[in-house]
Amino acid sequence: MKTDSSKICFWVKENGMSHCIESYVNEYPNLMFLLRDRLLLDDFGQCGGVGRCATCIIGIKGIKEGSARKERNEDATLSKMGCTDDAIRLSCQLYVNYDIDGTQIELLDL
Template sequence: MKNDLPLISFTAIDNGYYSYIKVKHGSYPNLMFLLKEELGLDSFGECGGVGRCATCVIRTKGISGVSAIKERNEPNTLEQLGYDEEIIRLSCQLFVTTDLEGSAITVLEE
């Protein structure tokens, strides 16, 4: 049942503003859609989540289990931007799971 899904809490930081977000596990297709809606980010995630446009770049802190996983187009896109740190991710490539619990996600401006 959807009501039995765990509640996830994390901090999102955009332009120096901190937002405390609470969301149910799996309630969004990916983190990009959640951040776009919750933070009102107009030009965020322009390619719709395929990992190519790099308009949803984030810095992660405290994410368990997913920081080293990079799928689809993400490694090439981040490499072209000069990012090689595992904590820099495309939010479209991260699912909304309990891995986000207690983490801090910083939106990077491009």
């Protein structure tokens, strides 16, 4: 059985480059903070993770079905942007846990 001290890993595509990122489960409050820290992203996650600014928007493939959302703001924010694809998410609304283990993530600029 995996514990919170177990590692997860996933791939992130940014500016045409792929990065393999490893993290411990719950090492960060959410995926946005992890991506911002590891990839040194400017202007990423401007609202601090409440799901309103959409600057942390990503495309994600391979996420576990039914992955928990942190806030209800995600649906409203994505809907205002016209995003209906389930593979488009706000990274601040995803926990750093096994749901994202093995996923392929792309930073989006919509």
